[in-house]
Amino acid sequence: MLNVIIVDDEEFARSSLYFLLQENCENVHICGIAKSVDEATELLSNFDVDLIFLDIAMPGKNGFELIPEAKNNHAQVVFTTAFDQYALKAIKANALDYLLKPIDIDELKETVDKASKVVRNSEQETDKKERLKNLSSTLNDGAEIRKLSLPNGQGYTLIGLNEIIRIEADSNYSVFHLDSRDKITVSRVLKDYEEILPEDQFVRIHKSSIVNLNYLKEYNSRNGLEVLLKNGEKIAVSRRRASIFVEKVKSYTRFSSDK
Numbered sequence: 001m002l003n004v005i006i007v008d009d010e011e012f013a014r015s016s017l018y019f020l021l022q023e024n025c026e027n028v029h030i031c032g033i034a035k036s037v038d039e040a041t042e043l044l045s046n047f048d049v050d051l052i053f054l055d056i057a058m059p060g061k062n063g064f065e066l067i068p069e070a071k072n073n074h075a076q077v078v079f080t081t082a083f084d085q086y087a088l089k090a091i092k093a094n095a096l097d098y099l100l101k102p103i104d105i106d107e108l109k110e111t112v113d114k115a116s117k118v119v120r121n122s123e124q125e126t127d128k129k130e131r132l133k134n135l136s137s138t139l140n141d142g143a144e145i146r147k148l149s150l151p152n153g154q155g156y157t158l159i160g161l162n163e164i165i166r167i168e169a170d171s172n173y174s175v176f177h178l179d180s181r182d183k184i185t186v187s188r189v190l191k192d193y194e195e196i197l198p199e200d201q202f203v204r205i206h207k208s209s210i211v212n213l214n215y216l217k218e219y220n221s222r223n224g225l226e227v228l229l230k231n232g233e234k235i236a237v238s239r240r241r242a243s244i245f246v247e248k249v250k251s252y253t254r255f256s257s258d259k
Contacts, residue, residue: 001027001028001029002027002028002029002050002051002112002115002116002119003029003031003047003048003049003050003051004021004028004029004030004031004049004050004051004052004053005030005031005032005033005034005040005043005044005047005049005051005052005053006018006021006030006032006033006034006053007033007034007035007036007037007039007040007052007053007054007055007058007063007066008034008035008053008055008058008080009035009036009055009058009059010055013055013080013101014033014035016102016103017053017080017103018030018033020103020105020108021108021112024105024108024109025108025109025112027112027116028051028112031043031047031049032046032047032049036058036059036060036061037058037060037061037062037063037065037066038060038061040052040054040066040069041066041069044069044070044072044073044075048073049073049075050075050076050115050119051075051076051077051078051096051112051115051119052066052070052075052076052077052078053078053080053099054066054070054077054078054079054080055079055080055081056079056081057081063079063081076096076115076118076119077095077096078095078096078097078098078099078111078115079095079097079098079099080098080099080101080103081098081099081100081101082100082101096111096114096115096118097110097111097114097115099111146160146161147159147160147161148161148164148196150176150184150186151186151187157184159176159178159184161197161198161201161202161212162179162212162214163178163179163180164176164177164178164179164202164212165177165178165179165211165212165215165229165230165231165233166209166210166211166212166215166229166233166235167190167193167202167209167210168190168208168209169189169190169207169208169209170185170208172187172188172189173185173186173187173188173189174186174188174189174190174192174193179215179231190204190207190208190210193210194210197210199248200248200251200252201213201214201252203244203245203248203249204241205227205235205236205237205238205241205245206235206236206237206238206241207238209235211227211229211235213248213249213252215229215230215231216228216229216230216249217229217230219237219245219246219249224236224237224239225237225239225242225245
């Protein structure tokens, strides 16, 4: 069983999520409901909590301020929010999951299943602490992403953005090509990472490719527009994305020279 708490200042949101969990997730035990971060902190001190469904925009302290307590109690965090897309970039990169209100039943079930697997696999304590620490610092400094947590079957692999050379689509999977020459395959589509990653550094040049401009060596139009990366790889730029790519490179090089 997963020990769960719900944290939301809106009564309708609290009761709706409580009902959805009770009716659809047999492996969930709701050990408390909180209207604020302070109430949630008290629940965390009284119960061994596995999973927190956490709203963001609340009076007084916002949901982000509960992250240190979640870290101390080794609890997984799922945001339940109608927050804007920019904030979701950080949340999607670091939290166990997020659910947009109104909450979809199927998405809720998937999230609970994901949490169950993490708890069942007894993810290493250091990885838990590092991911929550990274989430806390990321959200506190204006949602600028510095690392990604990539699921690896037994837990998560933390990688820095500057380790990524490119990301390649493979059906419903994304393959990360790293500067260490390692490859990590993740069961998420490329579009998810296109939305997450900083657009001034990472550019989607093809339906199956995102490249890190830090590793761009040159681009030319000898055989149609293509890029040459520092590791020697050549990748085609689709005609539809060519003009956007060129503008991104110009902006990137201007920004780099100003540093």
